[in-house]
Structures are given as C-alpha cells and as structure tokens.
Amino acid sequence: MSSKNNVLVIIAIIALVIALGNLLVTINKAGKLTGYAADQATAALELAPAAKINFVVDSINWSSGAVNENATSANINSEGAVIGGNWSTVSQGLTLRNDGNVDVELSLSTSNIASAFIGGSLGGGPSYQLKVSNSEASSCLFPLNSTNLGTYTEANATAQPTCKRFDQADSSDLLRIDVNLTIPGDAESGSKISTITATAIIFTGGP
Amino acid sequence: MESEKVVVFLLLIVILLSVSAIVITSKINSDSVSKIESQDNFEGANYANVGFEIAETSKNTRGLSG
Numbered sequence: 001m002s003s004k005n006n007v008l009v010i011i012a013i014i015a016l017v018i019a020l021g022n023l024l025v026t027i028n029k030a031g032k033l034t035g036y037a038a039d040q041a042t043a044a045l046e047l048a049p050a051a052k053i054n055f056v057v058d059s060i061n062w063s064s065g066a067v068n069e070n071a072t073s074a075n076i077n078s079e080g081a082v083i084g085g086n087w088s089t090v091s092q093g094l095t096l097r098n099d100g101n102v103d104v105e106l107s108l109s110t111s112n113i114a115s116a117f118i119g120g121s122l123g124g125g126p127s128y129q130l131k132v133s134n135s136e137a138s139s140c141l142f143p144l145n146s147t148n149l150g151t152y153t154e155a156n157a158t159a160q161p162t163c164k165r166f167d168q169a170d171s172s173d174l175l176r177i178d179v180n181l182t183i184p185g186d187a188e189s190g191s192k193i194s195t196i197t198a199t200a201i202i203f204t205g206g207p
Numbered sequence: 208m209e210s211e212k213v214v215v216f217l218l219l220i221v222i223l224l225s226v227s228a229i230v231i232t233s234k235i236n237s238d239s240v241s242k243i244e245s246q247d248n249f250e251g252a253n254y255a256n257v258g259f260e261i262a263e264t265s266k267n268t269r270g271l272s273g
Contacts, residue, residue: 008211011218018225025232055255062259067266076259087259094255120267179257185266193258 052100053166053200060094060179062087067185073123077180085183093178095135096198098168103141104200106163108132108177110155111195118192120184127182128155128194132162135174141165152180155194165203 060078065087067074074085078093098104108130110117118126129152134140142165143149153160167173177196261267 008214008218011215011222015218015221015225018222018229022225022228025229053253055253058253058255060255060257064260064262066262066264069264069266094257096253122266177255181259183261185264187261187267189261189263189267191258191260193256196255196257198253198255 049102049202050100051102051104051200051202052098053104053106053198054097054099055094055198056097056174057092057095060090060092062090067183067187071123072185073120074183074185075181076183078178081180093176094196096175096177098139098166098173098200100168100200103168103203104166105161105203106140106166106175107159107199108162109159109197109199110157111197113155113157114182117194118181118183118187120187122184122186124182124184126184126187127180129153129180130155130196131178131180133176133178134172135176136172138172139167139175141167152178159197159199162198166200 062076062082065074065076065082065085067085071084074087075081075083076085076087076090078090080089080091082089096106110128110130112128114126114128117128120126131150131152132140132148133150140149140163142163144161144164148163163175166175
C-alpha cells in the first residue's frame, strides 16, 4: 500500500468516527425533543414565584394654584379637598396593583419630605402625608396594625412598611394611595414634584 | 491520481461539516438553558409622581425681590 493510500485510510477513519459521534449526538437530542411512543405520560410545570407590582394610576396633579389671601395655609388632598386655596380638585388616588403570582410585603418611600417638596413655614409649616387603603376589599390581608389602613402618615423619605401581605388574587389585588398636602402661604412659588416608590418583596409567611 | 485528490477533498468537507454540526447543537442547547434560568423575578418596584404648582402671590414673593 502506497503512502498516499495510507493517508486516505487515516482520513477516512477520522471522518467515520466524527460522523458516527455526530449521529449519536443528534439522535440523543432529537429523542429528547420529540419523544417516542409510550402508554403513559406526565407533564410537570413549576411556576417560579414572581413579585410584580404596578401603578395603574401613577400620577396626581393639582395644577397651578395659590393659598387664599386671607389664609395662612391651604390643604389639598386626592380625596377631593381643596381648602384655603384655588388648586384643581383631584378625587382619584394613586392605584397600585399586585400583578405577580405571589403575595408580597409592600413598602412606600418618597423622593423628598414636606420641607423640601413644599417649603414655607406659615400656618404650622408644610405637611406631606400618604394614606393606604383597600381599593378592592381585603387587598391588604395583613395590615401593620389596627390603624395602618385608612390613616394619613407623614412621609419621611425612607422606605416605610405599608402592608405586610398584599394579596395577588385578581379580585383583591388593588390598593389606593391618597396624598394629603398642607401648603403654607409663604411657600416659594414654582413647580413642585415628588416621586413615590413602591417596593415589593415576596411574602414569606406569618401575619 | 486526480480521483484520489477529489476523495481527500470530499473527506475534508465531511469532517468540517460534522464538527460544525456538533458545535452548533451544543450551542443551541446551552442557550436554551440560560434563557430559562434568567426568567426568575423575585422583586418588584414601581413609581408614581405627585405634583402641583404654586402661583406667585404677594405672600410667597415677599422678600424675594429685594
């Protein structure tokens, strides 16, 4: 046998081995994808827990206004009150929905506090308060305490626990967040904006 | 002599194609695993804005001009 024929034989053997390996790998993968006939089968699916919250109403704006000339401060809130000023009436609170597949612990934080957000000092100074309540019954299954829901609490720019167990069921997964502001008559003019951040972590158990 | 060269050329193509098939199959398999693993989501956050504007009045502009 000539040396050239030997080269041919070696190359042919290598090709055969690689092709055989490829065939086995392909058969293995194809078998996993398509399966084969069997008289019983079981389909199993594990749904990973996913915490997801979403502000379905994500903005409140009272537009432009001023404290009345004869008042030291004004009070406005998202429940329709405009007292001592002429801002636009707002009767819609922020609305937060649990869009995940698990119950969650909810915290709220604000980007600033009353003095930075509103300013001024007349009439007892500024105030920036939030109130959480059930928009759908029993959305907050475990409140922090007996007065947690439905009570205005001063925002302090840190994450404040709001609801220990925010339900994920479609019929009870909606919370309303109302905002109450006290605006001193000497608060500086201009546009005022604050961002509210809602944070959720998966509820792990216990009231 | 010419036929031997043709055979060698064809065999080399077979080897190249076989190696490519194995590499591609392995790559598809590893990509599928990483996509499934990246779907976990354990935390949510969302944002809302509260705003209004204070118009200029004699009260809140007093002292600013001078």
